[in-house]
Amino acid sequence: MKIPFSWLKEHVFFKQSVQQVADDLVRLGHEVESIEQPRSAVKGVRVGHILSMESHPDADKLHLLNIDIAEDEPLGIVCGASNMAVGDKIPVATVGTSLPNGMKIKKGKIRGQVSFGMCCSEAELGLAEDAAGLLILPTDAPIGMEVGEYLALEEAVLDLDITPNRGDCMSARGLARDLAADYDLPLINAGDDDVAVDGAVAVPSVQVSASDDCPLYMARRIEGVSVADSPDWMQARLIAAGQRPVNGVVDVLNYTMLDLGQPMHAFDADTLSGDICVRATQAGESFKALDGRDIALHAGNVVIADDAKVIALAGIMGSEDTGVTEKTTNIILESAAFRAALISTTRRTYGLVSESSMRFERGVDPAMIAVAMNQASTMIMDLFGGKASDISVTGDVEGLVKAKTIHIDMQRIESRLGIDVPEKFDDVLSRMGFGIQRDGNSLTVDVPSHRHDVSLFEDISEEYARVIGFDAIPEVLPSLATINPRKVDTAISSAVELGFVQVINYAFISADEQRLFVEDDGKDLVLQNPISADMSVMRRSVWTGLLNTAKYNMNRQQAGVALVEQGRIYAAIDANNPNEEHRETNVIAWLMAGELESDTWYGKARKADFFDLKGAVESWLSNRGLTARFMADDEALGLQAGQTAKVFVGKSVVGYVGKVDTDLADGFDIDADVFVAQVNLDALHKGKTLKFQPIPEFPSIERDLVFLFERGTESEAVLQTAKRAAGQSCIDVRIFDLYDGKGVPEGKVSLGIRFALQDAKRTLTQEDSDKAMQTIIDAVVRKFNAELRG
Amino acid sequence: MSEIDSLKGELQRLQEKALASFKNAADLNALQELRVTYLGKKGELTHVLKGVGKLPPQDRPVIGQFVNATKTALAEALDSAEALLAVKEKEQRIEAERIDITLSGRTSPRGALHPVQQGLNEMTAIFSQMGFEISEGPEIEDEFHNFDALNIPQEHPARAMHDTFFFEASDEQQAKLLRTHTSPVQIRAMKNCVESGGEPPLAVVAPGRVYRCDYDVTHSPMFHQVEVFKVDKDVSLAHLKGVLKHFLSAYFEKEIDIRLRPHYFPFTEPSAEVDIGCVFCAAKGCRVCKGSGWVEVLGSGMIHPNVLKSVGIDSEIYSGFAFGLGVERLVMLKHGIPDLRLFFENDMRFLRRMGVSK
Structure with missing residues (x-):
């Protein structure tokens, strides 16, 4: 809410500076967002009198003006406007002036002609959004006077953010009351003058049936007004307060509202028929709002109506056809109290907001209802003539202000x-x-x-x-009980230590992207009011976000990315009723694509493959004390068959590692193989607490075997067979070589197996290892139809 | 000339020759060969010694002494020549092995923690050390936990200010929503405590993601908050100020001035917005603090009795403070990050620059 500083001073005589008052308002709980200073913003702009005007010799559209600003010499100014004439008074920004738009006025040459200043439009003075030409001032404007002073621009306008509980402070008077109390100064009485009532003017007849929602309704008829524009000073104040002048009567009501906090409304009495009713709506009624919209009303809202139609949505907005215009001669003024919750609910139902509803839903002071009615009546009659009726009062004034x-x-x-x-x-x-x-x-x-x-x-x-x-209030540390601290979640930092860069993507994605990795099973959680279609569905996979991040970065000269994200995925439990129950699952997801490292003096760049990511996931799990098994999975949506695995910990599937389908990756403009993985954090059990094992006393023996296998033989199965065959003393068995090049027959692959034997009680002999080797050879050859190479 | 003199002369010459050759030996191998040449079993000294047998017996000890002295001299000369050569050879090897130590080290790819994550970690660690228990709650909430229980009834103007994302629902259902703040965790933690038969004291820190239907230069539809609250007997506004001051100073790693401004939140009474002395300009006034020397960082207050009531805690006996801080905001202030959008663009150049794995 904007409030001119001078307006506050009309309610309390204080001497504090603008800054001091702003600070004090903040201390009292009224946030000052900014302070505008319209007058000092145009300091140096003075009233000029055009003495002569000629065309610029070298430019058709420019004029050379000679302007008197009551200095020794008139100023020569080059001007591009065309709406002025000799004898006009205009604002002249003198050399050295800074205008509100940031422009600094310097002496300069324009097409060879020296210019000692600039003639200004309203826009350049910050008085209007835009302007067609120069601001032509009244002919009696004193030459040489500061324009800010002449136009009586506000010294300062405070822009306040009034909190929703303080409806009483949405007016000059409300804020002044807090200041007066703080400064120990008296609050100047509001203009509660008696209005000269003309008994001949009929008092409006009002029926309030919705008295719970409208505990007090005052109405008054004023006849014979001639509506003109409101006076300049009032318009200036309204503009300074951020309001648009409409017509004299409407301006007076807005002025009164800003002054006292009581929203009011005026009807053109000649557009009404019969009594004024404050009542609940019936189904099927409609209302033409001031903004031109036709609104079909629900039953149970509260409206002001005459015999034939709805004339206002109570406390929010009047109807377009019954408002006061320049042609109006007889008016009915309304000043009333409406229940805050009613206004809030109704205006939200129809998506309406007005200065009036903003005040009513925050609560206004019922003591101001009559005061505002009288102040506005007096102003209207003073400015536009007319005769006023007595006030019709429906409701309990006493009870309201108690x-x-x-x-x-x-x-x-x-x-x-x-x-x-x-x-x-x-x-x-x-x-x-x-x-x-x-x-x-x-x-x-x-x-x-x-x-x-x-x-x-x-x-x-x-x-x-x-x-x-x-x-x-002092700063005191409370005593806090010692708690059982929860173990810090290391999921993400552990992935970061493995070389991944953590990213954070939005939890909502597009419906199309959702379908890349998750079948449509009706379990998507869809937002009713998304920012855009691209952000409308809660993600059920983190991979789409990671793909977008990969795309973003690889489009920006990153030759490769290794990304990790931790967050939740969301899905309904029951496809038939997605709003009923849902599950949020904590997951961690990885993406690798393109070069792992760039070329260095010690090595060449290498592109990420399946085993880079598998290794990362294995290491990450092993840091948590968990061992994973990987099983080929050709069914995962969006991932390439033959390069995708389910991740098992114990007997349960905890995630996936795989290569993103190449067409899918193309769709993200990623010109590299893309590998992704995801692990469900909620499905992981805590790793076991480590137990001590004695360091072996006797040396181990290592031996190698090389076999030819059929292509497609799973190495893990081979290792398991070898290990089982080697017996208890086998402490390690692994693949040390993989070869399918020259010398290996088509359709075969050569695997080198290294195994280590160790006994806790004695040193093993050549004989022991020979025996183990032979059992391994027998088992592997039998089971896989393999051929021993060496 | 006697036999003995001639033998002496021979030994003398041999020694001179040997010493000269030792000096000229090019490397340790050459020296080893010389050792064999002179001192070996078939070496020249042995050869000379054979002549000793022809001497008369009384002369033999004399010449024997002489031979031994020569032998010792040669051995010593060999040893010291060897030592010299060893040093020289080591020096040569070191010179040959000289490397350009300014070449980059062999590193494994470096990861980076997202700056928001870092902030979350630092903030929760501080509160955890102060004795606040970490708690989390669902991101998809209902109106009860997000609004009603927090004293924000349906028609309350503050409800509109929350720009809530709702989920699609059939007409008779109350639509679920994405939580607009972490305050619902307050409700869940307190309810949990009461329903499991416990009672305050309760001190909780709840970090998490929150959502608002607002998207522009200074607003992200998803961001992070940390909710902190304590309920006990005689908890006061002074305690709130104490905890805020301690936390903010710990987070910014320097003494921070705080200023509380009265404000309005439905779930606290009294309520205050908290400003800190601008960390950019040492409160002198700059663009970040708009010249005021103060920057708003969070909202706080004493828990509203209606909130305590909604979870079954007696506000006549217990009171509490609560505050919710915007993680992105504090991280931006701490590290001078100018634009909120950087956090969710996930540009590697930004993340690697800001990310420390800790």
Whole structure:
């Protein structure tokens, strides 16, 4: 909310500077987002009088002006505008001036002609969004005067972010009340003048059937107004406060709202028929809003209606056809109270928002309803003539403004704030309108009608904190019990240590991308209001995000990537009812593509393959004390058959490693083989606590065997067979060589197997190893139809 | 000239010749050959010794002494020549083995922890060390945990400010949503405590992802928060300030000034926004703090009695503080990262620069 500084001063005489007031408002809980200074922003721009005007000798569209700014010599200025004439008064930015748009005025040559300044438009002065030509000032503008002063630009405008609980501060008066209390200054009485009532003007007839939602409704008829534009000073203030002037009557009501906080509405009385009713809507009714939209109303909203139609959505917006225009002569003014929750629900139902609804849903001061009605009536009649009726009042004024009383133990407040509260702060609260009585530790607080947000002990504790100032409260470390600290999750840091770069992608992806790795089984969780279609479905695989990251980086000169991401995947449990139950699963996922390392002096770059990623996953699992088994899987969606494996830990599948289908990778513009893996973190059990084993006393023996196998023989099966055959003393068996080149027959592959034997009780002999070798040879040859090569 | 003199002369010449040849030996191998030549079983000295047998017996000890002295002299000369040559040869080898130590070392590829992860790790570690228990909750929430229980009723204006992502639901169902803050974990942790028969004290830190339907230069639809709260008897606003000051100073690794400004949050009363003295300009005023010397970092307050009530904790007996901090915001401030979007673009050049594996 924007509020001109000068407006605050109309409600309380304070001498504090703009900055001081801004700081104090912040301390009191009203955030000042920025301070505009429209007048000093145009300092150096002065009223100029055009003495002569000629065409520029070398440019058709430029003019040479001679301008008097009440200095010794007139200024010669080159100007590109065309809407001025000799004798006009115009704003002249003199040399050295900085304009609000950042332009600095210097003496300069334009097409060979020297220019000593610049003539300005409204846009250049920051007074309008855009402008067609120069701002032509009234002819009586004093030559040489600062334009900011002449136009009475505001010294400062505060842009405030009023919190939703403080509807009472969405006006000059509301903010001034807090300041007055803080500065111990009196609040100047609002213009609660009696309005000269003309008995001949009929009092509007009002029926309120929705009295719970509208506890107070005041209406007044004013006849014979001639609606004109509001005066310049009022328009200037409205503009400074961020409002657009509409017409005289509407401007007066907006002005009153900004001044006192009470939203009002005016109907053109001649567009209404019969009584004014405040009632609930019936199904099938519709409403033409001020913004031109036709709104089909639900039953149960509250509207203002006449005999024939809905004329306003209560507290939110009037209808287009019954509003006040330049042609209106008879008006009906409305000043009322509406239940905050009703306004909030209704305006959200229809997606409407207005200055009025913003105030009503935050709560306005019922004590201002009559005051605003009278102030606005007086202003309208002063400015536009007319005769006013008496006010029709429906509802209980007394009941609305009655104070709530809270009883509190003062000690509890002090313990809650962690500071003693001297009685002088009671006085500050009193000045804010609270009735405070302290008797020892017992405190009785009467809450004024404008403070809808205060009803509990805690609310009063906040009021005290606010006036004491949070800065005054000490910083004290509480005593904290020793807890059982949870073991730090090392999943991601362990992957990072293996050389992967951690990325974080959004948890929502496009529906199309979802289908790359997950079949459509109806278990997708779909957002109702996504940012875009690309971010509309909760991911069920992290791989699409990783592929996008790989694409992004490989398009930016990265020859290869090794990525890891930890996060959740999301799926419904029941396909028929995705909103009912869902599962969030914690996973870690990897992607490798392209060069692992670039060329170095000690080695050539190598491209990632299946075994790079498999090795990473194995190492990562082994860091957690887990051993994995890998089983070929040709069925995984989006992964290439023959280069994909399921990852087992114990008997359960915990993840996958595989090569991304090449067409799929092409779709991401990735010109390299892409390998991905994923492990379900929730499915991993904790590794076992390590137990001590004695260091072997006797040496081990290593022996090698080389066999020819049929292509497609799984090495893991060979190793298992060899190990079983070698017996208990076999401590290790592995593949040390793989060859299918020259010398190996087509369709065969040569595998070298190295095994190690060791006994805990004695040194093994040649005889032992020969025996083990022979059993291995027998078993492997028999089982795999292999041929011993050496 | 007597036999003995001639033998002496011969030995003398032999010694001179030998010593000269030792000096000229090119390497240890040559020296070894010379050792054989002079001192070997078939060497020249042995040859000379054979002549001793022809001497009369009384002369033999004299010449024997002389021979032994020569032998010792030769052996010593050989040893020292050998030692000299060994040093020389080692020097030569060292020179030959000289490498360019400025060449890069053989490294394995370096990984990088995402700066947001780093921030999360650092923040949770600080709170954990202070005695707050780590807790997590679901990202897909219901309206009860995300709003109602936090004293944000349906028609509350603050509810609209949360820009909530909802899931598709049939008409009669209440749509699920993506949590807009980590505060629902507060509700879950407190409910859990009460329902399992426990009671405060309760001190929890809850890091996690949150979502808001807002996407522009300064807003990301997904970001990270850390929720911190404590419920106990006599918890005060002063405790809140104490914990904030301790945490912020620990995180920024220097003494941090904090400023609390009264604010409004439905789930706390009193509520305060917390500013820190600008870490960029030492609170002198710069672009980051818009000249004010202060930067807003988080929202905080004393837990609202309605929140305690919603989980069955008696606000007459217990009170608590709570705050939620934006992880990205603090990481940006700590490391001078200018743009929120960098965190989710995942550009390797950024991540590798910022990422430390720890």
